[in-house]
Amino acid sequence: MRIALFITCVNDTLFPDTGRAVVRLLERLGHEVVFPENQTCCGQMHYNTGYRRPATRLAVRFVKTFGDADAVVVPSGSCAAMIRDNYPRLGAGGSRLSRKVSSLAPRVYDLTEFLVDVLEVTDVGAYYPHKVAYHPTCHGLRMLGLGDRPYQLLRAVRGLELVELEGATECCGFGGTFAVKNGDVSSAMGADKARHAVETGAEVLCAVDNSCLMHIGGVLSRQRSGMRVAHIAEILASTEKGGSSDPRPDDVRTAKEAATR
Template identity: 65%
Template sequence: MTAPTPASDLRIALFATCFNDTMWPETPKATVRLLERLGCRVEFPTEQTCCGQMFTNTGYAADALPLVRRFVDVFGDYDAVVAPSGSCVGSVREQHRMIAEGDETLMSRVDEVAPKVYELSEFLVDVLGVTDVGAYFPHRVTYHPTCHSLRMIRVGDRPLQLLRAVRGIDLVELPGAEECCGFGGTFAVKNPDVSIAMGSDKARNVQDTGAEVVVAGDNSCLSHIGGILGRQRSGVRTMHLAEILASTEGDPA
């Protein structure tokens, strides 16, 4: 087994993702606070933009190509790129090479950069070798594993390992956890009735746990689940994994 890499030895970039930057800026901020607390030096390249997933998933590969080029240009010199989004990391690692096909130079650059792109829990557990990040969150919590993190990049139980080590937490299992919440990006727009039905099932399962907070690694899915929970006046909050892991007694979430 490869020994964990000392945090201070890595040049790390934060890939905030456009969805987080626009709608959920506290999540990338929490990611930076957490990584810096663990001794990492984190940079935020201001030239970063979208990973191109929205174009790719809807069949506009040609429109995604400039974003792939920008991604390798912006992040190519870093030792690691960390993103609080399994969905966007999945796009970089699984779709960028497909988009680059036909351009040998770009394909080669994607092959160099994509393996250095990590979802937050992967980076913490696999690269830094930590599961106890010194977090404190005294609330009843349930975890929803998002589809891209579960099926595309296969983060497995890494988020649960991190959550179990949080002091004060009451972590309860979510029934039907591996079932999709129904968001699926443009799926929710193209198939609203099915999306709402799936989301309602997920929301009901969340409420059945008695949790105060439902946590996940993708704010896109949390926005869908949270919207339904909010309309139901459930009182259940949604929080990104990064925000719980960044929470301490001195700086609570």
């Protein structure tokens, strides 16, 4: 199977360790991963703010770049949802873009979907000796319908104690441009999510989207809560023999947070 990694622009720019973790994980499971160098943004920002023409150009670039892949793995629920749910709306019915999207979109997967549904594996051989809470991000929950797939994977990780997060299905308040246009509301929602996370007593909050973790992690860092964040790929890639089993240090989170100010 030809597996292509779409790292997404947020991960490529701010969280490259997540992409490395995906490759390390899939290779450990016996699969070869390719990284098409022509990839760029999925166009979600443009689409959500009404810039349909630039979004369409990015969609054309995406299908051209990934069209030959048997599967495209995306460590971001929001970007996977953009491709699967919104790309079909960009091309007029019967257009060349529409036909290509219809062919490619079913082969685009969030990482947890790919592991559970395609590879049919939940125990990936991970070891992560930490108490963890999982935040189901809006796109993963409502658009992709990831359901309990992330929970299945986390429960199979040796050494990991998974705890319940109150108000788990509530939005963290990031929402991309929503955080910019509605800063006060976004901050209040982020504070609520951070409070619930801290109340779990977990060491680590994880999710399938680094954008949400960046938002919540910023709140946790400013509060000096001691709680850290980690993308689920980084947890699943961790083993006793290799790969980091430590959550991201606070100084890294602070640096990432500064990029959003």
